[in-house]
Amino acid sequence: xxxxxxxxxxxxxxxxxxxxxxxxxxxxxxxxxxxxxxxxxxxxxxxxxxxxxxxxxxxxxxxxxxxxxxxxxxxxxxxxxxxxxxxxxxxxxxxxxxxxxxxxxxxxxxxxxxxxxxxxxxxxxxxxxxxxxxxxxxxxxxxxxxxxxxxxxxxxxxxxxxxxxxxxxxxxxxxxxxxxxxxxxxxxxxxxxxxxxxxxxxxxxxxxxxxxxxxxxxxxxxxxxxxxxxxxxxxxxxxxxxxxxxxxxxxxxxxxxxxxxxxxxx
Amino acid sequence: xxxxxxxxxxxxxxxxxxxxxxxxxxxxxxxxxxxxxxxxxxxxxxxxxxxxxxxxxxxxxxxxxxxxxxxxxxxxxxxxxxxxxxxxxxxxxxxxxxxxxxxxxxxxxxxxxxxxxxxxxxxxxxxxxxxxxxxxxxxxxxxxxxxxxxxxxxxxxxxxxxxxxxxxxxxxxxxxxxxxxxxxxxxxxxxxxxxxxxxxxxxxxxxxxxxxxxxxxxxxxxxxxxxxxxxxxxxxxxxxxxxxxxxxxxxxxxxxxxx
Numbered sequence: 001x002x003x004x005x006x007x008x009x010x011x012x013x014x015x016x017x018x019x020x021x022x023x024x025x026x027x028x029x030x031x032x033x034x035x036x037x038x039x040x041x042x043x044x045x046x047x048x049x050x051x052x053x054x055x056x057x058x059x060x061x062x063x064x065x066x067x068x069x070x071x072x073x074x075x076x077x078x079x080x081x082x083x084x085x086x087x088x089x090x091x092x093x094x095x096x097x098x099x100x101x102x103x104x105x106x107x108x109x110x111x112x113x114x115x116x117x118x119x120x121x122x123x124x125x126x127x128x129x130x131x132x133x134x135x136x137x138x139x140x141x142x143x144x145x146x147x148x149x150x151x152x153x154x155x156x157x158x159x160x161x162x163x164x165x166x167x168x169x170x171x172x173x174x175x176x177x178x179x180x181x182x183x184x185x186x187x188x189x190x191x192x193x194x195x196x197x198x199x200x201x202x203x204x205x206x207x208x209x210x211x212x213x214x215x216x217x218x219x220x221x222x223x224x225x226x227x228x229x230x231x232x233x234x235x236x237x238x239x240x241x242x243x244x245x246x247x248x249x250x251x252x253x254x255x256x257x258x259x260x261x262x263x264x265x266x
Numbered sequence: 267x268x269x270x271x272x273x274x275x276x277x278x279x280x281x282x283x284x285x286x287x288x289x290x291x292x293x294x295x296x297x298x299x300x301x302x303x304x305x306x307x308x309x310x311x312x313x314x315x316x317x318x319x320x321x322x323x324x325x326x327x328x329x330x331x332x333x334x335x336x337x338x339x340x341x342x343x344x345x346x347x348x349x350x351x352x353x354x355x356x357x358x359x360x361x362x363x364x365x366x367x368x369x370x371x372x373x374x375x376x377x378x379x380x381x382x383x384x385x386x387x388x389x390x391x392x393x394x395x396x397x398x399x400x401x402x403x404x405x406x407x408x409x410x411x412x413x414x415x416x417x418x419x420x421x422x423x424x425x426x427x428x429x430x431x432x433x434x435x436x437x438x439x440x441x442x443x444x445x446x447x448x449x450x451x452x453x454x455x456x457x458x459x460x461x462x463x464x465x466x467x468x469x470x471x472x473x474x475x476x477x478x479x480x481x482x483x484x485x486x487x488x489x490x491x492x493x494x495x496x497x498x499x500x501x502x503x504x505x506x507x508x509x510x511x512x513x514x515x516x517x518x519x520x521x522x523x524x525x
Contacts, residue, residue, distance in 0.1 A: 010339075013346065020347055083507075105350045108509070112318050112342050 013109035014102060014129070023102075043090035044227030046183030047077055048217055049148050049162055050176060050191060050202045052210035055245030056150040056160045058088050059214040061183070061222065062237055063229030073229060078240045082107045083248045084152040085123060090181030091145035091167075095137065099130045099145060120153040124163055124171055131169035138167050146180045150244045160244055176202055183221030183228035190217045207243070211257065212264045214241060219265065231261060277378045285406050288384050292328030292429035293494075294437060294465030297390045299399045299423035299447055300454035303510070304390045304501040307458035309466075309494040316499045318511035320345035321354050322392045323362070324501050326427060329385030329406070337385055341367060354508060359391035359400050363410055372408030382406060388427035392501040392510050396447055401425030403434075423447040426461065432475070433468035440464045440477055451500075455522040459496070463487040 010016060017023040047060040060077035063070055078088045079100045087103060089096035106126055110118045118126070127149055137143030149163045149171075163171050164178040176195050179187040194213055195202045205213065215231060218239050222230025231238055238261065241252045295308040295315060306316045306326050317325045319341045327334040344366050349357045367387075375382045383406050391400040401413040403425055415421025424445055426437040441461050449457065463483050467474045478486075498514040514522075 013350075016343055016347065017350065022347060022351055083509075101350065105346060109342065109346050112320075112346075113339060115314070115317075 011110050011114050013106040016109070017102070043092075043144060043146050043181050045077060045090045045181040046179070046187055046218055046221040046225065046228040047088040047090055047148055047181050048177065048179040048184070048187045048191065048214060049088060049150050050178070050195075050210070050213075051160060051162060052202055052205040052207070054207050054210070055152065055243050056086075056162050057210045057214055057241060057243050058086050058148065058150050059218060059239050059241045060088050061218050061229040061239050062232075063227065064093060065227045068226075073232065073235065073237055076240055078242050080104075080242070080249055080251075081123075084154070084244060086150045086242055086244055086249060087127065088148045088150070088180075089145060090147070090184075092143050095134060095143040096145045096147065099127070099134070099147075102130060103127055120151055120155065120161060123151060124149060124173075128165065128169040128171050131165055131167065135168050148178050148180055152244050152246055152248075154246070158246065160246075179217075181228070183218075183225035186221045186224065187217045190220055208260060208264075211241060211252065211260045215239065215257070215261055215265045231265070233266070274378065278376065281375070281378065281382060282407070285382060285384055286430070289329055289386055289406070290429045291469065292386065292427075294426065294428040294433060294462050294469075295326035295328065295388055296437065296441070296458040296461045296465075297324075297326065297388055297401055297425040297427075298441070298445060298449070298454045298458050298461075299390075299396055299401075300449045300451055301396075301447075302451060303503045304392050304399060305451070305454045305458055305498065306390070306500070307455070307462060307496065307498045309462055309490055310497055311494050314497065316497055316513070318499075318509075319362075319389070320349060320357050321508050322501060322510050323357070323359050324390055324499060324511050326388045327385055328427065328429060329383070333383040333385040334387075337367065337370075337383060337387060340370060359389055359402055363389065363402050363404055367404055368408040368410055370408075371404065371406060375407040386427055388425045390425055390501060392503055394503075394505075396423065396503075397421070399423065403427055424461075426465065428465045429469055430473070432473060433465045436468040436474070436477065437461050437465040443477075452522050452524070455498070455519065458498075459487060459523070463490065466490060 044065045049056055049058040058078050062074050064072035064075040078086060081087050081104045087100050103126060107118055134143055144167050146167055147165050151161055153159055153161050162174050162178055164180060165171050177191040219230045222228040238254055238257045241257055243250045293308055293310055298305045306324055308315050315326055317338055319325050344362055345357045371383055386406060387404045389402045393399045403411040413422040413425060424441045426434055428434040428437060445457055460483055463486050467478050467486055496519050498519050500512055501510045
């Protein structure tokens with residue numbers, strides 16, 4: 001509305017939300033009442049992503065927990081942000097899903113108002129800013145989010161790109177793979193091993209082989225980490241697997257994941 | 267001086283005349299419902315005149331670029347905040363136009379010490395089915411015209427916008443006679459181009475008053491295409507993706523026209 005009343009148009013959706021009172025002015029960073037060792041450092045879940053022949057594969061288990069309780073068995077932690085971007089989340093769902101929503105609208109808002117796509121650097125930075133604004137909540141012991149961001153860069157040097165973040169918003173671009181969440185140490189071990197001493201490096205895997213590695217890794221994580229759902233063999237609940245490539249995002253149908261699972265994992 | 271009611275009416279009339287003069291040369295814009303979506307088409311030299319507002323809403327505009335920009339931003343901001351705080355399904359063109367844009371335009375138009383918007387807009391919103399498609403024209407004074415049917419008026423599957431009333435009415439007359447909702451994309455593209463040409467022929471003091479003959483339309487269309495390019499965009503009915511707006515590329519337009 002400000003624009004209509006003579007103000008300069010803005011390209012910043014978060015700024016617009018704040019102006020309209022739909023978002024608090026800044027993150028509540030303030031004096032901290034909680035000792036540092038009480039700040040929750042674990043994010044109960046496992047998500048992983050790695051580059052393979054067909055782009056970037058992003059996979060996440062389906063379990064949502066509250067303390068020792070499993071509250072939901074069909075959570076979707078691999079979220080599509082736009083036609084070429086995926087954000088996969090470990091952490092507090094309420095904050096993470098809201099961040100994904102803000103991000104999704106920010107990218108569209110920028111594209112519509114500025115009549116051009118936001119650059120990959122711009123997108124990566126936008127998520128970083130959201131994490132930084134949220135850090136006050138993290139310090140207060142609630143709302144930690146540690147995401148992975150995968151996108152296809154169709155700019156001057158076209159390639160699939162993969163980033164992981166820390167809870168403060170630092171972003172790291174990775175060449176091969178990334179994993180986050182409570183089950184990630186096991187997954188990181190497997191991906192490191194596969195990449196160096198497996199039959200072929202991750203980047204050379206076909207889609208079937210990549211899905212196999214992802215399922216095996218998540219199943220391994222679930223073996224020791226109670227907060228990771230892995231593959232639920234009884235209820236037939238499979239991880240969510242999405243692939244980012246030049247053509248956009250493909251969500252693998254459950255049937256296809258089930259078939260690979262049956263043949264090469266179970 | 268405008269404290270007196272008569273003076274106010276006079277001032278408003280003057281400003282309407284001024285705006286009409288400013289808009290009179292505006293290149294027409296056609297929005298046509300066809301089998302698989304809604305097509306927006308216009309001819310222009312450089313400036314972009316068709317815009318995406320939200321997932322299912324598009325806009326075409328003539329007028330001053332600065333004013334168009336302010337209205338476009340207002341529309342996008344309103345739609346985006348609504349889509350974010352509620353859901354994309356709650357963003358509706360009817361509400362956007364009636365409760366937000368129309369009052370903004372009317373207020374600016376009637377406050378004679380401030381500047382009015384030199385702009386005229388046509389919007390379309392794609393529905394789940396063709397009978398839910400909404401076409402809506404918004405004038406500089408906030409007046410709204412839609413395609414909706416009732417017992418007194420048949421529903422139309424198109425919207426037209428031009429620099430003058432005469433031109434707009436002639437385009438509507440042409441489309442009402444020639445256009446059918448079940449048209450293919452190719453047919454809609456050709457018809458849109460013809461309707462644009464009719465609108466263009468009707469512009470200016472020497473503009474045609476009645477529908478021109480077929481060969482005259484074709485000759486004019488050929489002549490105009492030499493000097494200007496076609497700008498076109500579609501709202502697709504296919505609900506595979508949330509975002510339905512897509513600007514058409516030149517090869518797509520050319521192959522659609524069979525060039």
